[in-house]
Amino acid sequence: MTENWDDKKQQAATWFQTLRNDICAEFEKIEEALTGTSKQDLPIGQFERKPWQRDNSNEPNESGSILKGGGEISLMRGRVFEKVGVNISTVHGTFSPEFTKNMKGADQSNGAFWAAGISLVAHMQNPLVPAVHMNTRMIVTSEGWFGGGADLTPMFENDEDTQAFHGALKKACDTHDKAYYPKFKKWCDEYFYLPHRNESRGVGGIFYDYLQSGDWDADFTFTQDVGKAFLACYPQIVRQHMNKEWSAEQREQQLIKRGRYVEYNLLYDRGTTFGLKTGGNTEAILMSLPPEVKW
Amino acid sequence: MTENWDDKKQQAATWFQTLRNDICAEFEKIEEALTGTSKQDLPIGQFERKPWQRDNSNEPNESGSILKGGGEISLMRGRVFEKVGVNISTVHGTFSPEFTKNMKGADQSNGAFWAAGISLVAHMQNPLVPAVHMNTRMIVTSEGWFGGGADLTPMFENDEDTQAFHGALKKACDTHDKAYYPKFKKWCDEYFYLPHRNESRGVGGIFYDYLQSGDWDADFTFTQDVGKAFLACYPQIVRQHMNKEWSAEQREQQLIKRGRYVEYNLLYDRGTTFGLKTGGNTEAILMSLPPEVKW
Numbered sequence: 001m002t003e004n005w006d007d008k009k010q011q012a013a014t015w016f017q018t019l020r021n022d023i024c025a026e027f028e029k030i031e032e033a034l035t036g037t038s039k040q041d042l043p044i045g046q047f048e049r050k051p052w053q054r055d056n057s058n059e060p061n062e063s064g065s066i067l068k069g070g071g072e073i074s075l076m077r078g079r080v081f082e083k084v085g086v087n088i089s090t091v092h093g094t095f096s097p098e099f100t101k102n103m104k105g106a107d108q109s110n111g112a113f114w115a116a117g118i119s120l121v122a123h124m125q126n127p128l129v130p131a132v133h134m135n136t137r138m139i140v141t142s143e144g145w146f147g148g149g150a151d152l153t154p155m156f157e158n159d160e161d162t163q164a165f166h167g168a169l170k171k172a173c174d175t176h177d178k179a180y181y182p183k184f185k186k187w188c189d190e191y192f193y194l195p196h197r198n199e200s201r202g203v204g205g206i207f208y209d210y211l212q213s214g215d216w217d218a219d220f221t222f223t224q225d226v227g228k229a230f231l232a233c234y235p236q237i238v239r240q241h242m243n244k245e246w247s248a249e250q251r252e253q254q255l256i257k258r259g260r261y262v263e264y265n266l267l268y269d270r271g272t273t274f275g276l277k278t279g280g281n282t283e284a285i286l287m288s289l290p291p292e293v294k295w
Numbered sequence: 296m297t298e299n300w301d302d303k304k305q306q307a308a309t310w311f312q313t314l315r316n317d318i319c320a321e322f323e324k325i326e327e328a329l330t331g332t333s334k335q336d337l338p339i340g341q342f343e344r345k346p347w348q349r350d351n352s353n354e355p356n357e358s359g360s361i362l363k364g365g366g367e368i369s370l371m372r373g374r375v376f377e378k379v380g381v382n383i384s385t386v387h388g389t390f391s392p393e394f395t396k397n398m399k400g401a402d403q404s405n406g407a408f409w410a411a412g413i414s415l416v417a418h419m420q421n422p423l424v425p426a427v428h429m430n431t432r433m434i435v436t437s438e439g440w441f442g443g444g445a446d447l448t449p450m451f452e453n454d455e456d457t458q459a460f461h462g463a464l465k466k467a468c469d470t471h472d473k474a475y476y477p478k479f480k481k482w483c484d485e486y487f488y489l490p491h492r493n494e495s496r497g498v499g500g501i502f503y504d505y506l507q508s509g510d511w512d513a514d515f516t517f518t519q520d521v522g523k524a525f526l527a528c529y530p531q532i533v534r535q536h537m538n539k540e541w542s543a544e545q546r547e548q549q550l551i552k553r554g555r556y557v558e559y560n561l562l563y564d565r566g567t568t569f570g571l572k573t574g575g576n577t578e579a580i581l582m583s584l585p586p587e588v589k590w
Contacts, residue, residue: 062490083590195357196571196580259584266561267571276491276562285491286590289554295378295584 005140008216009114012138013090015220016118019136019227020088023120024074026235027086031078036243039125045078047086052281054091061279064096065111073284077291080129080242084122085287091115099278104210105143114140117148118227119271121288122234123261127254128241130154130161130202131261133288134230135271136223144216146223147209149184150230151192152237153202153261155254161237162203168233169206172225176218184208194264201264255294262293300435303511304409307433308385310515311413314431314522315383318415319369321530322381326373331538334420340373342381347576349386356574359391360406368579372586375424375537379417380582386410394573399505400438409435412443413522414566416583417529418556422549423536425449425456425497426556428583429525430566431518439511441518442504444479445525446487447532448497448556450549456532457498463528464501467520471513479503489559496559550589557588 024047031045053070060066071089078084092114095103100111117137124131136148152165166185173180184206192201206226211219265272265288275285319342326340348365355361366384373379387409390398395406412432419426431443447460461480468476479501487496501521506514560567560583570580 196577255587262557262588263561263581266558267568273562282491286558289590291590292550293557293588293590295581295586295588 005114005144008144008220009090009116009138009140012220012223013116015224015227016088016090016116016136019224019231020072020074020086020118023086023231024076026231027076027081027084027122030235030238030242031076031080033239034080034242037079037126037245039079042079045076045081047074047076049074050283052284054093060096063099063277063279065099065278066093067091067279068093071281071284073287075287078125080125080238082123082125083291085120085284087119087284087287089115089117089281089284095278099274103141104145105141112141119284119288123258123290124238124242126242126244127155127246127250128244129238130165131258131290132230132234134227134234136226138220138223143212145210145212146219147211148223148226149188149205149207150226150234151188151202151205151207152234153257155250155257157203161240164233164237165203165205168229169226172222172229173206175225176222177213180208180222181206192264194260194268196267197260197263199260201260252294255292258290258293259295261288261290265289300409300439303439303515304385304411304433304435307515307518308411310519310522311383311385311411311431314519314526315367315369315381315413318381318526319371321526322371322376322379322417325530325533325537326371326375328534329375329537332374332421332540334374337374340371340376342369342371344369345578347579355391358394358572358574360394360573361388362386362574363388366576366579368582370582373420375420375533377418377420378586380415380579382414382579382582384410384412384576384579390573394569398436399440400436407436414579414583418553418585419533419537421537421539422450422541422545423539424533425460426553426585427525427529429522429529431521433515433518438507440505440507441514442506443518443521444483444500444502445521445529446483446497446500446502447529448552450545450552452498456535459528459532460498460500463524464521467517467524468501470520471517472508475503475517476501487559489555489563491562492555492558494555496555547589550587553585553588554590556583556585560584 028046034040050073054068056068069091071087074086076084095111119135121133122131131153134150138146170181188204188207191207213219272285329335345368349363351363364386366382369381371379390406414430416428426448429445433441465476483499483502486502508514567580
């Protein structure tokens, strides 16, 4: 690593924490703002924070990896957000040769890596409010890059929400590079797809990885802008629908649709499967799973 | 294939169908026999059968495999069995080189295989009744063998059920080879384990694979005996507990425990992950997923 990464790592990790704070504050405001629906009498949700820390041992775990660092889980079960998890983490260590060989820019001699990021999944009480996922991260091996994205999973699609979500992400992309949005939208569509169902997970959004344009500051700003775009558009979508009443049939359909989310995350999601295989924090990784599901 | 497999394949496929019929008949009797609990007023469950057939095309599917043949899904949603699926199938074809290389006895030049089997998963209304899985199969590549097993997943362990289940399987094993039960029990414990949770899926049972002792008839009889042992012990366990009332807390714990079942099947179960990756019948494969789950 010829570049001095220390300052960059610090900046990125600080940003992920700031974004986490802003998102949690906004989501708690939404919890307070509910005025209608059958869930109004439930307690107003508040995030519970749970920090976790690796023991920082130099002994490889069962997967052969050495993982150090830690993170913080923020979990809220509320009356609008049936279950929402917002994780941040800053970890480093070395992956075993088995996992290292698939790692971009991994120094084959030691598999050393550093990673920080924020990861969010929200499952909503109201079937008329879409579920959502957002994640951005910075990774350093012998190279350093950003990755992430956000995608929307409505139970009942409607063009207005889809356009609002995509529009906000497109705007964030276009400020940086007109080629980003079409490329990252397509990547998202391809990534969040369930081949065994011939179904998309939802209506997409953007997905990007290995972003290292050569201008770290620009890439970092872009990653910040993705987070800000999410924060600008998703809460609006929630507020627009959260006070509408729903039917038992709509709830049923929501629970079935959530099954697809589970299938996707456990069968295909790289973060989930790679995280669990390398001995990552199970509670943090599986916080994405919905509160209630039917098959 | 120097042996004449046609007759053996026919015998095995016929057995799996017979066993399916016997199990479904017994489970329907159990549905009728319920006398207590809050679910008694639900309609008495009956199996619905759904045959499926490959188009028998010689065109490889998206995974590069050619799959032919078909099967039958038997699904019941009742007042004792909240959701139980009993699948039989007889399929053949060729796997792509990617999948063939991990196949035992696969002729590397064409990856041809034949497989027949029965697969069963039962998720119960009553948290005091254990969930269960049973599967036996015959596979032919350039070799031919049997595999299968059965394992019990109580929500609340009790020694009596565990001993009854293991006792029946041990008896079936011991009739054939005293070495079978200890070996197949250990294999089961190792197989149905969730490393990311440091948890076993349940209290085990037996698991065996690649059984080709050199005496096909003996191996076939053993596989029949495993099915018969399952049919002799599991219904007894169900009948013993099904009329007991349960608490909301016990139901809650059941729904959480079922989440582990989902995690296991989608993350680790070879039949599920291999089946989905090679373009198997999604509906049949994912019938194992519980009717309702919480995380």
